[in-house]
Amino acid sequence: MSETKMAESNGLRLLFDEPFYQPVANEVGVFMAAWGRRLPVMLKGPTGCGKTRFLEHMAWRLKRPVVTVACHEDLTSSDLVGRFLIEGDETVWQDGPLTKAVRAGAICYLDEIVEARTDTTVVIHPLTDHRRSLPIEKLGVEITAHPDFMLVISYNPGYQTVLKDLKPSTKQRFVGMNFNYPPADVETRIVMKEAGIDEARARALVAAAGKARNLKEQGLQEVTSTRALIYAGALMVAGLDALEACTVAIINPQTDDPELAEALLEIFRTFFPEQG
Template sequence: MTAEEMRNFFGGQGLRPELLAQAAAFREANPWQGKREVNAPRFPYFGTEILTAALTALLAGANLLLAGPKATGKNILAENLAVLLGRPLWNVSFHIDVDASYLIGMDTFKGGEVCFRPGPVHDCVTAGGICVLDEINMARNEALAVLHSLLDHRRQLEVPGYDRLNLHPATRFIATMNYGYSGTRELNEALLSRFVVIHMPVPGESELTSLLKYEFPDLRETVARTMAALFLDLRQKYEAREISGRALDLRGLLEALRLIKLGLTAGQAFSMGLTGKCFDLQERALAEDIIALRLPADWGREEIFAG
Protein backbone atom coordinates (compact mmCIF):
# COMPACT_ATOMS: atom_id res chain seq x y z
CA MET A 1 0.00 0.00 0.00
CA THR A 2 1.46 3.34 -1.05
CA ALA A 3 1.43 6.43 1.15
CA GLU A 4 -1.46 7.88 -0.87
CA GLU A 5 -3.43 4.64 -0.63
CA MET A 6 -2.78 4.60 3.11
CA ARG A 7 -4.23 8.10 3.48
CA ASN A 8 -7.30 7.07 1.47
CA PHE A 9 -7.61 3.99 3.68
CA PHE A 10 -8.05 6.15 6.77
CA GLY A 11 -10.80 8.10 5.10
CA GLY A 12 -12.72 4.85 4.90
CA GLN A 13 -11.94 3.95 8.51
CA GLY A 14 -13.92 6.82 9.97
CA LEU A 15 -11.41 9.64 10.40
CA ARG A 16 -13.33 12.92 10.20
CA PRO A 17 -13.16 14.59 6.75
CA GLU A 18 -12.16 17.92 8.30
CA LEU A 19 -9.25 16.26 10.11
CA LEU A 20 -8.06 14.64 6.89
CA ALA A 21 -8.39 18.03 5.20
CA GLN A 22 -6.23 19.61 7.89
CA ALA A 23 -3.60 16.90 7.38
CA ALA A 24 -3.70 17.54 3.62
CA ALA A 25 -3.24 21.27 4.27
CA PHE A 26 -0.23 20.48 6.47
CA ARG A 27 1.31 18.39 3.70
CA GLU A 28 0.67 21.13 1.16
CA ALA A 29 2.18 23.80 3.40
CA ASN A 30 5.18 21.59 4.20
CA PRO A 31 6.00 19.57 1.07
CA TRP A 32 8.72 17.01 1.67
CA GLN A 33 11.65 17.43 -0.70
CA GLY A 34 14.45 15.65 1.14
CA LYS A 35 16.32 12.50 0.17
CA ARG A 36 14.79 10.40 2.92
CA GLU A 37 11.62 8.68 1.73
CA VAL A 38 8.19 8.95 3.30
CA ASN A 39 7.52 5.24 3.59
CA ALA A 40 4.10 3.69 3.97
CA PRO A 41 3.96 1.62 7.19
CA ARG A 42 3.83 -2.14 7.05
CA PHE A 43 0.44 -2.14 8.80
CA PRO A 44 -2.32 0.43 9.24
CA TYR A 45 -3.30 1.35 12.79
CA PHE A 46 -6.77 0.07 13.64
CA GLY A 47 -8.32 2.37 16.22
CA THR A 48 -10.06 5.51 14.97
CA GLU A 49 -10.43 7.22 18.35
CA ILE A 50 -6.73 6.98 19.21
CA LEU A 51 -5.64 7.91 15.69
CA THR A 52 -7.92 10.95 15.75
CA ALA A 53 -6.54 12.15 19.09
CA ALA A 54 -2.92 11.60 18.04
CA LEU A 55 -3.26 13.29 14.66
CA THR A 56 -5.06 16.25 16.24
CA ALA A 57 -2.22 16.67 18.76
CA LEU A 58 0.46 16.74 16.05
CA LEU A 59 -1.51 19.13 13.86
CA ALA A 60 -1.76 21.41 16.90
CA GLY A 61 2.04 21.38 17.15
CA ALA A 62 2.18 19.34 20.37
CA ASN A 63 4.77 16.73 21.30
CA LEU A 64 3.11 13.35 21.76
CA LEU A 65 3.88 10.67 24.37
CA LEU A 66 2.43 7.21 23.67
CA ALA A 67 2.40 5.19 26.88
CA GLY A 68 1.32 1.61 27.19
CA PRO A 69 2.32 -2.04 27.59
CA LYS A 70 3.83 -4.31 25.00
CA ALA A 71 1.99 -5.02 21.72
CA THR A 72 -0.33 -2.00 21.79
CA GLY A 73 0.88 -0.58 18.47
CA LYS A 74 2.83 2.48 19.61
CA ASN A 75 5.38 2.41 16.81
CA ILE A 76 2.79 1.39 14.22
CA LEU A 77 0.72 4.43 15.22
CA ALA A 78 3.79 6.68 14.87
CA GLU A 79 4.45 5.33 11.37
CA ASN A 80 0.82 5.94 10.38
CA LEU A 81 0.92 9.51 11.69
CA ALA A 82 4.07 10.21 9.68
CA VAL A 83 2.33 9.12 6.47
CA LEU A 84 -0.74 11.24 7.22
CA LEU A 85 1.51 14.29 7.68
CA GLY A 86 3.72 13.42 4.71
CA ARG A 87 6.96 13.47 6.73
CA PRO A 88 9.68 10.82 7.08
CA LEU A 89 10.54 9.17 10.39
CA TRP A 90 13.79 9.29 12.34
CA ASN A 91 13.76 6.64 15.08
CA VAL A 92 15.95 7.08 18.17
CA SER A 93 15.96 4.04 20.47
CA PHE A 94 17.16 4.93 23.95
CA HIS A 95 19.52 2.72 25.91
CA ILE A 96 22.36 3.18 28.34
CA ASP A 97 24.88 4.20 25.66
CA VAL A 98 22.76 6.96 24.09
CA ASP A 99 24.13 10.32 25.18
CA ALA A 100 23.84 13.95 24.09
CA SER A 101 26.58 13.68 21.47
CA TYR A 102 24.86 10.70 19.84
CA LEU A 103 21.55 12.59 19.62
CA ILE A 104 22.78 15.99 18.47
CA GLY A 105 26.21 15.29 16.97
CA MET A 106 29.90 15.38 17.73
CA ASP A 107 33.26 16.51 16.38
CA THR A 108 34.99 14.13 14.00
CA PHE A 109 37.93 14.17 11.60
CA LYS A 110 37.26 14.37 7.88
CA GLY A 111 39.89 15.19 5.27
CA GLY A 112 42.37 15.97 8.01
CA GLU A 113 40.11 18.60 9.56
CA VAL A 114 37.80 18.68 12.55
CA CYS A 115 34.17 18.93 11.46
CA PHE A 116 30.75 18.42 12.98
CA ARG A 117 28.98 15.13 12.35
CA PRO A 118 25.26 15.63 13.05
CA GLY A 119 23.29 13.05 15.03
CA PRO A 120 19.80 11.73 14.21
CA VAL A 121 17.93 14.37 16.22
CA HIS A 122 19.93 17.15 14.53
CA ASP A 123 19.19 15.68 11.09
CA CYS A 124 15.50 15.25 11.84
CA VAL A 125 14.75 18.66 13.32
CA THR A 126 16.63 20.59 10.64
CA ALA A 127 14.85 18.67 7.86
CA GLY A 128 11.43 18.84 9.49
CA GLY A 129 10.79 15.15 10.07
CA ILE A 130 8.96 13.13 12.70
CA CYS A 131 11.37 12.17 15.49
CA VAL A 132 10.36 9.04 17.39
CA LEU A 133 11.97 8.90 20.84
CA ASP A 134 11.54 5.19 21.47
CA GLU A 135 11.55 3.91 25.07
CA ILE A 136 12.14 7.41 26.39
CA ASN A 137 11.88 6.19 29.99
CA MET A 138 15.14 4.27 29.49
CA ALA A 139 17.08 7.45 28.61
CA ARG A 140 19.90 8.85 30.72
CA ASN A 141 19.46 12.31 32.28
CA GLU A 142 22.26 13.67 30.10
CA ALA A 143 20.46 12.60 26.95
CA LEU A 144 17.14 14.04 28.08
CA ALA A 145 18.64 17.36 29.12
CA VAL A 146 19.52 18.30 25.53
CA LEU A 147 15.91 17.73 24.48
CA HIS A 148 14.28 20.12 26.93
CA SER A 149 14.69 23.30 24.91
CA LEU A 150 13.84 21.48 21.67
CA LEU A 151 10.61 20.20 23.15
CA ASP A 152 9.28 23.45 24.62
CA HIS A 153 8.21 26.76 23.08
CA ARG A 154 11.82 27.75 22.31
CA ARG A 155 12.19 24.93 19.74
CA GLN A 156 15.92 25.56 19.53
CA LEU A 157 19.19 24.35 21.03
CA GLU A 158 22.58 25.93 21.55
CA VAL A 159 25.22 23.56 20.15
CA PRO A 160 28.52 24.50 21.86
CA GLY A 161 31.04 25.70 19.28
CA TYR A 162 28.49 25.73 16.47
CA ASP A 163 25.43 27.66 15.38
CA ARG A 164 22.16 27.54 17.26
CA LEU A 165 19.98 24.63 16.18
CA ASN A 166 16.49 25.80 15.19
CA LEU A 167 13.65 23.39 14.53
CA HIS A 168 12.00 23.28 11.15
CA PRO A 169 8.32 24.30 11.59
CA ALA A 170 7.10 20.87 10.47
CA THR A 171 9.20 18.96 13.02
CA ARG A 172 7.19 16.82 15.43
CA PHE A 173 8.28 14.60 18.33
CA ILE A 174 6.60 11.32 19.26
CA ALA A 175 7.92 9.54 22.37
CA THR A 176 7.01 6.00 23.39
CA MET A 177 7.31 4.23 26.72
CA ASN A 178 6.43 0.82 28.10
CA TYR A 179 5.52 0.06 31.69
CA GLY A 180 7.55 -2.23 33.90
CA TYR A 181 10.46 -3.07 31.62
CA SER A 182 13.83 -3.65 33.27
CA GLY A 183 15.86 -0.44 33.19
CA THR A 184 12.89 1.89 32.87
CA ARG A 185 12.03 4.67 35.32
CA GLU A 186 9.52 7.44 35.90
CA LEU A 187 9.78 10.54 33.73
CA ASN A 188 10.35 13.76 35.64
CA GLU A 189 7.71 16.48 35.69
CA ALA A 190 9.77 18.91 33.62
CA LEU A 191 9.94 16.44 30.74
CA LEU A 192 6.33 15.28 31.06
CA SER A 193 5.11 18.88 30.90
CA ARG A 194 6.46 19.08 27.34
CA PHE A 195 4.16 16.32 26.06
CA VAL A 196 0.51 15.53 25.69
CA VAL A 197 -0.07 11.90 26.65
CA ILE A 198 -2.12 9.10 25.12
CA HIS A 199 -2.43 5.88 27.11
CA MET A 200 -2.54 3.24 24.41
CA PRO A 201 -5.38 0.74 24.82
CA VAL A 202 -4.83 -2.97 24.50
CA PRO A 203 -6.17 -4.05 21.07
CA GLY A 204 -9.38 -6.02 21.37
CA GLU A 205 -10.58 -8.97 19.33
CA SER A 206 -12.10 -6.74 16.65
CA GLU A 207 -8.88 -4.76 16.08
CA LEU A 208 -6.72 -7.89 16.05
CA THR A 209 -9.06 -9.65 13.64
CA SER A 210 -8.98 -6.63 11.30
CA LEU A 211 -5.18 -6.61 11.39
CA LEU A 212 -4.97 -10.33 10.64
CA LYS A 213 -7.44 -10.07 7.76
CA TYR A 214 -5.57 -7.06 6.38
CA GLU A 215 -2.30 -8.99 6.35
CA PHE A 216 -3.88 -12.28 5.19
CA PRO A 217 -7.02 -11.58 3.13
CA ASP A 218 -7.48 -15.32 2.52
CA LEU A 219 -7.38 -16.19 6.23
CA ARG A 220 -10.64 -17.90 7.14
CA GLU A 221 -12.89 -15.57 9.14
CA THR A 222 -13.42 -18.06 11.95
CA VAL A 223 -9.68 -18.71 12.17
CA ALA A 224 -8.93 -14.98 12.27
CA ARG A 225 -11.23 -14.61 15.27
CA THR A 226 -9.65 -17.68 16.88
CA MET A 227 -6.16 -16.24 16.41
CA ALA A 228 -7.26 -12.93 17.92
CA ALA A 229 -8.78 -14.72 20.91
CA LEU A 230 -5.61 -16.79 21.27
CA PHE A 231 -3.47 -13.67 21.41
CA LEU A 232 -5.79 -12.20 24.07
CA ASP A 233 -5.45 -15.46 26.07
CA LEU A 234 -1.68 -15.03 26.02
CA ARG A 235 -2.02 -11.40 27.09
CA GLN A 236 -4.26 -12.40 29.99
CA LYS A 237 -1.66 -14.89 31.22
CA TYR A 238 1.05 -12.25 30.75
CA GLU A 239 -0.86 -9.66 32.77
CA ALA A 240 -1.45 -12.28 35.49
CA ARG A 241 2.34 -12.82 35.47
CA GLU A 242 1.91 -16.51 34.65
CA ILE A 243 4.09 -16.13 31.55
CA SER A 244 6.64 -13.55 30.43
CA GLY A 245 6.16 -11.25 27.45
CA ARG A 246 8.24 -13.49 25.17
CA ALA A 247 5.23 -15.37 23.83
CA LEU A 248 3.14 -12.19 23.65
CA ASP A 249 4.59 -11.35 20.28
CA LEU A 250 2.29 -10.08 17.54
CA ARG A 251 5.11 -10.22 14.99
CA GLY A 252 5.65 -13.84 16.00
CA LEU A 253 1.96 -14.61 15.47
CA LEU A 254 2.09 -13.15 11.97
CA GLU A 255 5.29 -15.02 11.17
CA ALA A 256 3.67 -18.27 12.34
CA LEU A 257 0.80 -17.72 9.92
CA ARG A 258 3.25 -17.12 7.08
CA LEU A 259 5.00 -20.39 7.94
CA ILE A 260 1.68 -22.25 7.92
CA LYS A 261 0.86 -20.74 4.54
CA LEU A 262 4.15 -22.15 3.23
CA GLY A 263 3.38 -25.66 4.44
CA LEU A 264 4.23 -26.08 8.13
CA THR A 265 1.68 -27.36 10.62
CA ALA A 266 0.25 -25.03 13.25
CA GLY A 267 2.24 -26.84 15.95
CA GLN A 268 5.53 -26.35 14.11
CA ALA A 269 4.81 -22.74 13.17
CA PHE A 270 3.69 -21.59 16.62
CA SER A 271 6.67 -23.31 18.21
CA MET A 272 8.97 -21.28 15.97
CA GLY A 273 7.02 -18.00 16.13
CA LEU A 274 5.83 -17.92 19.74
CA THR A 275 6.44 -20.69 22.24
CA GLY A 276 10.05 -21.34 21.19
CA LYS A 277 10.89 -17.88 22.54
CA CYS A 278 10.10 -19.14 26.06
CA PHE A 279 13.33 -20.70 27.27
CA ASP A 280 11.91 -21.70 30.63
CA LEU A 281 10.43 -25.18 30.12
CA GLN A 282 7.47 -24.62 32.45
CA GLU A 283 6.58 -21.33 30.79
CA ARG A 284 6.87 -22.87 27.34
CA ALA A 285 4.59 -25.76 28.32
CA LEU A 286 1.98 -23.33 29.65
CA ALA A 287 2.09 -21.26 26.45
CA GLU A 288 1.75 -24.44 24.37
CA ASP A 289 -1.28 -25.49 26.42
CA ILE A 290 -2.93 -22.10 25.84
CA ILE A 291 -2.45 -22.45 22.08
CA ALA A 292 -3.60 -26.08 22.04
CA LEU A 293 -6.92 -25.08 23.62
CA ARG A 294 -7.64 -22.84 20.63
CA LEU A 295 -5.93 -24.50 17.67
CA PRO A 296 -5.16 -28.14 16.79
CA ALA A 297 -1.43 -28.66 16.32
CA ASP A 298 -1.93 -30.72 13.15
CA TRP A 299 -3.88 -28.03 11.30
CA GLY A 300 -2.23 -26.78 8.16
CA ARG A 301 -2.75 -24.46 5.24
CA GLU A 302 -6.04 -26.04 4.12
CA GLU A 303 -7.74 -25.60 7.51
CA ILE A 304 -6.49 -22.05 8.12
CA PHE A 305 -6.56 -20.40 4.70
CA ALA A 306 -9.39 -20.39 2.17
CA GLY A 307 -8.81 -21.34 -1.44
Protein backbone atom coordinates in the same frame (compact mmCIF):
# COMPACT_ATOMS: atom_id res chain seq x y z
CA MET B 1 3.76 -8.45 5.90
CA SER B 2 3.57 -5.24 4.00
CA GLU B 3 6.51 -3.32 2.70
CA THR B 4 6.19 0.33 1.95
CA LYS B 5 7.85 2.35 -0.76
CA MET B 6 9.96 5.12 0.61
CA ALA B 7 12.81 7.44 -0.14
CA GLU B 8 15.67 7.72 2.28
CA SER B 9 18.14 10.53 2.27
CA ASN B 10 20.44 11.67 5.00
CA GLY B 11 18.60 9.51 7.55
CA LEU B 12 15.23 11.07 6.70
CA ARG B 13 12.62 8.64 5.43
CA LEU B 14 9.65 9.72 3.37
CA LEU B 15 6.88 7.12 3.02
CA PHE B 16 5.05 7.04 -0.31
CA ASP B 17 2.66 4.13 0.25
CA GLU B 18 0.14 4.15 3.04
CA PRO B 19 1.36 2.01 5.93
CA PHE B 20 -1.69 -0.04 6.92
CA TYR B 21 -2.94 1.06 10.32
CA GLN B 22 -6.22 -0.11 11.79
CA PRO B 23 -7.37 2.49 14.33
CA VAL B 24 -8.74 1.28 17.64
CA ALA B 25 -10.14 4.55 18.98
CA ASN B 26 -9.51 8.18 18.10
CA GLU B 27 -5.72 7.86 17.79
CA VAL B 28 -5.67 9.63 14.44
CA GLY B 29 -7.76 12.56 15.72
CA VAL B 30 -5.63 12.98 18.82
CA PHE B 31 -2.40 12.90 16.88
CA MET B 32 -3.71 15.36 14.28
CA ALA B 33 -4.70 17.78 17.03
CA ALA B 34 -1.28 17.50 18.65
CA TRP B 35 0.39 17.97 15.26
CA GLY B 36 -1.76 21.06 14.61
CA ARG B 37 -0.17 22.70 17.63
CA ARG B 38 3.16 20.92 17.17
CA LEU B 39 2.88 19.44 20.65
CA PRO B 40 5.30 16.60 21.45
CA VAL B 41 3.64 13.19 21.73
CA MET B 42 4.46 10.13 23.82
CA LEU B 43 3.16 6.75 22.57
CA LYS B 44 2.79 4.48 25.59
CA GLY B 45 2.19 0.76 25.46
CA PRO B 46 3.60 -2.77 25.44
CA THR B 47 5.91 -4.21 22.77
CA GLY B 48 4.42 -5.05 19.41
CA CYS B 49 1.06 -3.34 19.87
CA GLY B 50 1.26 -0.92 16.93
CA LYS B 51 3.07 2.19 18.17
CA THR B 52 5.69 2.31 15.43
CA ARG B 53 3.18 1.37 12.74
CA PHE B 54 0.87 4.16 13.93
CA LEU B 55 3.66 6.71 13.79
CA GLU B 56 4.60 5.66 10.25
CA HIS B 57 0.98 5.88 9.20
CA MET B 58 0.71 9.40 10.60
CA ALA B 59 3.93 10.49 8.94
CA TRP B 60 2.52 9.24 5.65
CA ARG B 61 -0.75 11.13 6.25
CA LEU B 62 1.10 14.32 7.06
CA LYS B 63 3.58 13.80 4.23
CA ARG B 64 6.42 14.49 6.61
CA PRO B 65 9.71 12.62 6.65
CA VAL B 66 10.54 10.57 9.75
CA VAL B 67 13.83 10.12 11.53
CA THR B 68 13.71 7.09 13.83
CA VAL B 69 16.20 6.54 16.61
CA ALA B 70 16.14 3.19 18.43
CA CYS B 71 17.35 4.22 21.88
CA HIS B 72 19.71 1.97 23.85
CA GLU B 73 21.71 2.26 27.03
CA ASP B 74 24.85 3.58 25.36
CA LEU B 75 23.01 6.29 23.44
CA THR B 76 24.36 9.68 24.42
CA SER B 77 23.23 13.18 23.66
CA SER B 78 26.06 13.43 21.08
CA ASP B 79 24.58 10.46 19.23
CA LEU B 80 21.37 12.48 18.93
CA VAL B 81 22.73 15.97 18.42
CA GLY B 82 25.93 15.41 16.47
CA ARG B 83 29.68 15.38 16.81
CA PHE B 84 32.95 16.45 15.22
CA LEU B 85 34.49 13.78 13.03
CA ILE B 86 38.06 13.67 11.82
CA GLU B 87 38.33 13.54 8.05
CA GLY B 88 41.93 13.55 6.90
CA ASP B 89 43.42 16.45 8.81
CA GLU B 90 40.18 18.31 9.13
CA THR B 91 37.50 18.06 11.74
CA VAL B 92 34.02 18.32 10.34
CA TRP B 93 30.80 18.66 12.20
CA GLN B 94 28.17 16.02 11.55
CA ASP B 95 24.56 16.55 12.58
CA GLY B 96 23.00 13.74 14.59
CA PRO B 97 19.51 12.43 13.74
CA LEU B 98 17.71 14.80 16.09
CA THR B 99 19.47 17.84 14.66
CA LYS B 100 18.69 16.69 11.11
CA ALA B 101 15.00 16.42 11.98
CA VAL B 102 14.99 19.79 13.75
CA ARG B 103 16.53 21.50 10.71
CA ALA B 104 14.47 19.70 8.05
CA GLY B 105 11.06 19.81 9.74
CA ALA B 106 10.81 16.06 10.09
CA ILE B 107 9.08 13.95 12.72
CA CYS B 108 11.74 12.67 15.09
CA TYR B 109 10.74 9.35 16.66
CA LEU B 110 12.78 8.38 19.70
CA ASP B 111 11.84 4.75 20.18
CA GLU B 112 12.10 3.43 23.77
CA ILE B 113 13.50 6.66 25.08
CA VAL B 114 13.95 5.38 28.67
CA GLU B 115 16.69 3.10 27.44
CA ALA B 116 18.87 6.10 26.64
CA ARG B 117 21.12 7.87 29.12
CA THR B 118 19.54 10.65 31.10
CA ASP B 119 21.61 13.37 29.41
CA THR B 120 19.63 12.65 26.24
CA THR B 121 16.37 13.53 27.92
CA VAL B 122 17.88 16.84 28.99
CA VAL B 123 18.66 17.88 25.40
CA ILE B 124 15.10 17.31 24.28
CA HIS B 125 13.56 19.50 26.98
CA PRO B 126 13.94 22.85 25.17
CA LEU B 127 12.39 21.25 22.08
CA THR B 128 9.28 20.28 24.00
CA ASP B 129 8.16 23.72 25.13
CA HIS B 130 7.50 27.12 23.58
CA ARG B 131 11.21 27.56 22.86
CA ARG B 132 11.28 24.75 20.29
CA SER B 133 15.02 25.05 20.24
CA LEU B 134 17.96 22.69 20.32
CA PRO B 135 21.15 23.75 22.03
CA ILE B 136 24.22 22.36 20.30
CA GLU B 137 26.80 22.80 23.00
CA LYS B 138 29.80 21.71 20.95
CA LEU B 139 29.02 24.33 18.29
CA GLY B 140 28.03 26.93 20.86
CA VAL B 141 24.73 27.57 19.10
CA GLU B 142 21.07 27.06 19.75
CA ILE B 143 18.99 26.31 16.68
CA THR B 144 15.28 26.99 16.36
CA ALA B 145 13.22 24.09 15.10
CA HIS B 146 11.72 24.17 11.60
CA PRO B 147 7.96 24.95 11.90
CA ASP B 148 7.10 21.38 10.86
CA PHE B 149 9.41 19.65 13.31
CA MET B 150 7.62 17.31 15.70
CA LEU B 151 9.00 15.17 18.49
CA VAL B 152 7.45 11.76 19.23
CA ILE B 153 8.73 9.29 21.80
CA SER B 154 7.66 5.77 22.64
CA TYR B 155 7.65 4.26 26.04
CA ASN B 156 6.81 0.80 27.39
CA PRO B 157 5.55 1.31 30.95
CA GLY B 158 5.80 -2.41 31.76
CA TYR B 159 9.58 -2.50 31.55
CA GLN B 160 10.48 0.25 33.89
CA THR B 161 12.02 -0.10 37.28
CA VAL B 162 12.28 2.73 39.76
CA LEU B 163 15.88 3.22 38.64
CA LYS B 164 15.01 3.37 35.00
CA ASP B 165 11.97 5.45 34.29
CA LEU B 166 11.25 8.73 32.62
CA LYS B 167 11.20 11.58 35.07
CA PRO B 168 7.68 12.90 35.71
CA SER B 169 8.98 16.31 34.67
CA THR B 170 9.92 14.84 31.28
CA LYS B 171 6.69 12.88 30.80
CA GLN B 172 4.59 15.92 31.56
CA ARG B 173 6.03 17.71 28.57
CA PHE B 174 4.26 15.28 26.23
CA VAL B 175 0.75 14.52 25.11
CA GLY B 176 0.38 10.89 26.25
CA MET B 177 -1.38 8.39 24.02
CA ASN B 178 -2.06 4.96 25.51
CA PHE B 179 -1.79 1.93 23.25
CA ASN B 180 -2.61 -1.68 23.97
CA TYR B 181 -3.34 -4.90 22.12
CA PRO B 182 -6.51 -4.21 20.11
CA PRO B 183 -9.93 -5.76 20.80
CA ALA B 184 -10.34 -9.25 19.30
CA ASP B 185 -12.22 -8.22 16.14
CA VAL B 186 -9.74 -5.51 15.29
CA GLU B 187 -6.73 -7.69 16.08
CA THR B 188 -8.17 -10.47 13.90
CA ARG B 189 -8.40 -8.09 10.95
CA ILE B 190 -4.83 -6.94 11.53
CA VAL B 191 -3.49 -10.52 11.68
CA MET B 192 -5.43 -11.47 8.52
CA LYS B 193 -4.11 -8.51 6.59
CA GLU B 194 -0.53 -8.55 7.82
CA ALA B 195 0.02 -12.33 7.75
CA GLY B 196 -2.19 -12.95 4.72
CA ILE B 197 -4.01 -15.68 6.60
CA ASP B 198 -7.67 -16.77 6.52
CA GLU B 199 -10.17 -15.50 9.05
CA ALA B 200 -10.63 -18.82 10.89
CA ARG B 201 -6.96 -19.18 11.77
CA ALA B 202 -6.56 -15.46 12.54
CA ARG B 203 -9.50 -15.71 14.94
CA ALA B 204 -8.02 -18.78 16.60
CA LEU B 205 -4.68 -17.03 17.07
CA VAL B 206 -6.31 -13.97 18.59
CA ALA B 207 -8.55 -16.03 20.88
CA ALA B 208 -5.59 -18.09 22.07
CA ALA B 209 -3.62 -14.89 22.69
CA GLY B 210 -6.50 -13.61 24.80
CA LYS B 211 -6.09 -16.62 27.07
CA ALA B 212 -2.29 -16.57 26.94
CA ARG B 213 -2.25 -12.93 28.01
CA ASN B 214 -3.96 -13.98 31.23
CA LEU B 215 -0.80 -15.87 32.17
CA LYS B 216 0.96 -12.61 32.86
CA GLU B 217 0.30 -13.00 36.57
CA GLN B 218 2.18 -16.30 36.49
CA GLY B 219 5.46 -14.61 35.83
CA LEU B 220 5.55 -13.79 32.14
CA GLN B 221 7.41 -10.53 31.68
CA GLU B 222 5.92 -9.86 28.30
CA VAL B 223 2.64 -11.10 26.94
CA THR B 224 1.87 -12.33 23.44
CA SER B 225 2.09 -9.34 21.12
CA THR B 226 0.14 -8.61 17.97
CA ARG B 227 3.49 -8.84 16.19
CA ALA B 228 4.04 -12.42 17.45
CA LEU B 229 0.56 -13.43 16.23
CA ILE B 230 1.37 -12.02 12.80
CA TYR B 231 4.64 -13.99 12.70
CA ALA B 232 2.79 -17.19 13.67
CA GLY B 233 0.17 -16.57 10.98
CA ALA B 234 2.84 -15.85 8.37
CA LEU B 235 4.64 -19.11 9.22
CA MET B 236 1.40 -21.04 8.88
CA VAL B 237 0.87 -19.48 5.47
CA ALA B 238 4.44 -20.54 4.65
CA GLY B 239 3.38 -24.10 5.38
CA LEU B 240 4.33 -24.78 8.98
CA ASP B 241 2.07 -26.84 11.17
CA ALA B 242 -0.04 -24.50 13.33
CA LEU B 243 1.40 -25.56 16.68
CA GLU B 244 4.94 -25.46 15.40
CA ALA B 245 4.31 -21.95 14.08
CA CYS B 246 2.91 -20.87 17.46
CA THR B 247 5.85 -22.45 19.27
CA VAL B 248 8.56 -20.72 17.28
CA ALA B 249 6.80 -17.39 16.72
CA ILE B 250 5.10 -16.93 20.07
CA ILE B 251 6.16 -19.31 22.83
CA ASN B 252 9.93 -19.70 22.42
CA PRO B 253 10.65 -15.97 22.22
CA GLN B 254 8.38 -15.27 25.16
CA THR B 255 9.64 -17.57 27.90
CA ASP B 256 12.67 -19.66 28.88
CA ASP B 257 10.70 -21.45 31.58
CA PRO B 258 9.70 -24.95 30.41
CA GLU B 259 6.59 -25.03 32.62
CA LEU B 260 5.29 -21.71 31.34
CA ALA B 261 6.08 -22.80 27.79
CA GLU B 262 4.07 -25.97 28.31
CA ALA B 263 1.16 -23.97 29.76
CA LEU B 264 1.22 -21.69 26.73
CA LEU B 265 1.40 -24.62 24.33
CA GLU B 266 -1.61 -26.16 26.05
CA ILE B 267 -3.59 -23.00 25.35
CA PHE B 268 -2.64 -22.93 21.67
CA ARG B 269 -3.38 -26.67 21.38
CA THR B 270 -7.00 -26.09 22.42
CA PHE B 271 -7.40 -23.50 19.64
CA PHE B 272 -5.60 -25.57 17.00
CA PRO B 273 -6.79 -29.05 17.98
CA GLU B 274 -6.39 -30.73 14.60
CA GLN B 275 -2.60 -30.74 14.84
CA GLY B 276 -0.10 -32.44 17.17
